[in-house]
Amino acid sequence: MKNQLLSINDLSHEDVIAILATATQLEKITTGPTKKLPTLRGRTVVNLFFEDSTRTRISFETAAKRLSADVINFSAKGSSVSKGESLKDTAQTLQAMGADAVVIRHGSSGAAQRLADSGWINATVINAGDGTHEHPTQALLDAYTISKRFPDNNRDFSSLKIAIVGDILHSRVARSNVLLLTMMGAKVTLIAPPTLLPVGVEKWPVNISYDLDAELESFDVVMMLRIQLERMSNYYFPSEREYARRYGLNETRLKRMKKNSIVMHPGPMNRGLEISAASADSARSVIIDQVGNGVVTRMAVLYLLLGGATLSEVLS
């Protein structure tokens, strides 16, 4: 495994299987009496967040603490960074602090790769979302969630049809999921108005549809993406009402879904826009599971990338 996680492209299929298997073991251990493992004792994990995302930060923080790492939260928003301190200066500061891993969330696509490639810092860099590029740990937790809901597939998704619905153009979650889910064999369909699909998407290894209703009955997984309301001012769609009607997961659509199929959403949701409250809270919804699975998946990533004590050592 590479010493960084900037994109799903950094992972081989074997790496992915190892992460999911490790997450499964970690989940078993941490739901037992020992919530906390000593594997990363003495290691320092920095959460470097240039963008507000309490959910993702808390998820990484919890994961690191359950592995006994020291956690430093470096919220760059509103601090010296926004007053012109550069990514480079911040990286050099973290280097001086002796960070072993930097979990970076940044509004600019490629910022995580820039941090890793620049030579400003030696720490392991983990991308927690860069602009509209990627969010690899979100895709890993989504794959973990799917594999738990379809245990008979044994982490082989080649019999699964997965729809990703909504703002593909601006979604780092969609980009990472397309790479990961297709690597695991799934047949992925992107469903969106043409304005919210990037030019060039025809080269991606996916099916494209503008119609949520066309094949709704055939999907095993329907993943809804968050719509940001400011998109309306750029003419991506005419109104919230029209978007919700054409691309929202409402109860009528929910009822049409295949037996045993699931509904996912990376959060935070706009209830009533891309997903109705009833769909979000239905038995098909695994949205709450995704949150818990985020912690164990991120524990697995930190554990494997930082190479702490082995699990068997911990267990004995």
Added chain:
Amino acid sequence: MKYTLKNVSLPNGDRTNVVVSGELISAIGQSTEGEVIDCTNLMVLPGLVDLHTHLREPGKEDSETVLSGSQSAVMGGFTAVSAMANTSPVADTAGVVEQVFRLGKEAGLCAVYPVGAVTVGLAGERLAELGAMADSAAQVRVFSDDGKCVSDPLVMRRALEYVKSFNGVIAQHAQDPRLTEHAQMNEGEVSSRLGLSGWPAVAEEAIIARDILLADHVKSRLHICHLTTKGGVELVRWAKSQGINVTAEVTPHHLLLTDDLVESYDPVYKVNPPLRTSQDVMALRAGLADGTIDIVATDHAPHPAEEKECEWSAASFGMLGLETALSVVAKTMVSEGLMSWEDVVRVMSTNPARIGGYARQGQQILVGSPANLTVINPTESWSVDKEKLLSKSRNTPFHGHVLPVKVVHTIFEGVIVVKDGKLTGKKHE
């Protein structure tokens, strides 16, 4: 002062001696006079002329000055550069263009022709005093809001009409502003994967098409800066077939580099207009070879380190070009068999001098011509080292590339300003 370039090859391959006396070529043939400079294995070209250079002075002297830019130019074989107007203050008055012109004279290494802004402050709203700049000591003939597009069609029409009275030309940076809001790279397969906002080819082509039609309507002279797309080449080819008075340029970097380099997210590849696809590169090369594209211009755009040592979206657009331009053209056009050295002279000296109206530049190597000359070694290659460039900035995308052709001597108005690849002298007024 007299000297002889002995046994030098002309662009057509003939070997001869070229004698320079004072500011002029005084003899071509067997004779030698004055100091003899052995040029066996070397070739002499008319001095290169750049129609598109950002010298950054006044205002951004930490990136480049007229002096450092002139040094960079002559190291690259240029004997004339055209200083773009997007300085601070903007070169939109006679006062600023005369200041740049004077700084060029003081540097004394090559001719520095200021380009005047088309509109006040490059804002695209009111015409700058184009006539005053034309009548100034700088005698401006090329006008451009480069960096910004003259996007209002009425302003563009009026500018094209107005400059006819002094045979000026409007050099358009063709970029529809609405179609390129927040644009970061070429829009296509690579941008879709990288999650960077797209700069679509149509945003360039729509302006080119409109301006070609405007230039035809008012019968004026239009120059398209830095063409980058296959569609743009086809539009210019069509315009020329209709007899419309349009010329076009391509940069060296757009002849060689493609948008997949952005996968590194290294802002050294961030440039405006952006790197395009290999299909576009091939169309640009074909267009340059067949004369659709008239010239190569560098769009030399120096930036200090901090404007490139950052995340992609925060970085500035632009690349250095002066010291690598001839080598990149040699690699992409001459080595590929698409152009001869006479063609290189046409696109890097004769045509840019004609478009800019630079009378003492771009002349054939004849007795009586001004001695603005570049002597090159066409068979020696070199490895680009950004630390060794004479520009004040380091943002070359060619660092580490091994490129053909070394500039050996550069001669400006008879003065040898570069000798054996090193700065030697300057012209005193």
